Amino acid sequence: MNDYEQELRDKWESINYYQGGSLQLGIAHPLEWYVGYFSAEKKSIIIVSDNPVGKADSSKSIQALCRQRRDGRYALSFTLLAQEQEDVFITMCGDMIRFSSAETDQAQALVQVMKRYAAWLKLLQNRNSALLGINAQKGLIGELLYLKERIDGGLAPMDALAGWVGPEGADQDFVYDDGWHEVKTIGASSSEITISSVEQLDNAQPGELIVMRADKCAPAYPGAFTLHSLVRVVINAVSMVPAAVECFMLKLGSAGYIDVPEYDEQRFVFLSKQIYCVDHAFPRLTRNSLAPEIVNLHYVLNLPSLSAWEKRRTPDEFCRI
Numbered sequence: 001m002n003d004y005e006q007e008l009r010d011k012w013e014s015i016n017y018y019q020g021g022s023l024q025l026g027i028a029h030p031l032e033w034y035v036g037y038f039s040a041e042k043k044s045i046i047i048v049s050d051n052p053v054g055k056a057d058s059s060k061s062i063q064a065l066c067r068q069r070r071d072g073r074y075a076l077s078f079t080l081l082a083q084e085q086e087d088v089f090i091t092m093c094g095d096m097i098r099f100s101s102a103e104t105d106q107a108q109a110l111v112q113v114m115k116r117y118a119a120w121l122k123l124l125q126n127r128n129s130a131l132l133g134i135n136a137q138k139g140l141i142g143e144l145l146y147l148k149e150r151i152d153g154g155l156a157p158m159d160a161l162a163g164w165v166g167p168e169g170a171d172q173d174f175v176y177d178d179g180w181h182e183v184k185t186i187g188a189s190s191s192e193i194t195i196s197s198v199e200q201l202d203n204a205q206p207g208e209l210i211v212m213r214a215d216k217c218a219p220a221y222p223g224a225f226t227l228h229s230l231v232r233v234v235i236n237a238v239s240m241v242p243a244a245v246e247c248f249m250l251k252l253g254s255a256g257y258i259d260v261p262e263y264d265e266q267r268f269v270f271l272s273k274q275i276y277c278v279d280h281a282f283p284r285l286t287r288n289s290l291a292p293e294i295v296n297l298h299y300v301l302n303l304p305s306l307s308a309w310e311k312r313r314t315p316d317e318f319c320r321i
């Protein structure tokens with residue numbers, strides 16, 4: 001648990017929610033942050049500032065309100081409506097504080113809070129947990145390794161990020177001038193990959209199926225890293241363009257990742273990469289080859305049988321973390 005989350009929990013626990021009232025957080029931040037209870041057991045976090053927000057969307061689990069106070073200032077509140085999501089709500093509050101804490105201007109800090117809140121709303125639409133599962137983490141690791149490889153290869157950060165279209169719902173993970181690229185991450189000993197929809201490899205243009213091999217490992221394993229540390233590596237790679245950092249964080253949010261310390265617990269090791277040319281002869285299913293009554297499916301490819309499509313690489317071609 002990070003310091004912000006502990007501060008939040010301590011303050012809420014010290015309030016008798018039947019008596020009401022609020023307490024200010026003792027943190028260094030351009031905005032004033034308070035915690036309280038909207039009603040019995042409904043936790044609220046309140047931001048007091050000199051500026052209003054244009055729009056604060058609510059969801060089934062979180063109510064957002066912005067009201068002007070009698071003193072002319074504005075109170076922006078986020079109230080937890082679904083008690084079963086309390087841990088996620090506290091994580092969200094701590095993350096919004098942390099994400100906006102680097103700003104020195106109140107108005108800009110409020111903008112950052114709302115950007116982060118929008119990312120959380122999108123994440124929580126279909127999830128009850130703030131954390132991705134291990135398989136989802138491995139999948140994201142593979143995409144981040146490939147993204148970093150393109151940047152290290154000389155592609156401008158904004159161009160590299162623009163081509164990472166998977167988080168936005170595109171059929172393939174990456175689309176660049178040299179074609180499309182679908183990334184799959186599997187374990188060291190796996191001989192199969194799962195294609196989760198017909199559309200993933202259904203493209204009239206030639207592309208690549210990129211197979212990353214990564215596994216969980218012990219902290220002391222040589223080359224071990226965490227998803228959190230890999231995100232920091234990519235941030236450093238694009239940091240010379242401030243807009244690229246913001247774009248990267250928003251894409252991470254769309255991919256289901258929120259930058260919380262819990263992602264620094266599980267270690268992974270990257271092992272190898274294989275690239276397969278997906279052309280007209282590659283064994284795949286396409287929408288045109290299926291009966292119209294089939295609306296969705298997934299299928300499994302055997303990697304050893306795809307050797308005819310594997311691209312040969314020099315020994316030193318690999319993803320450097």
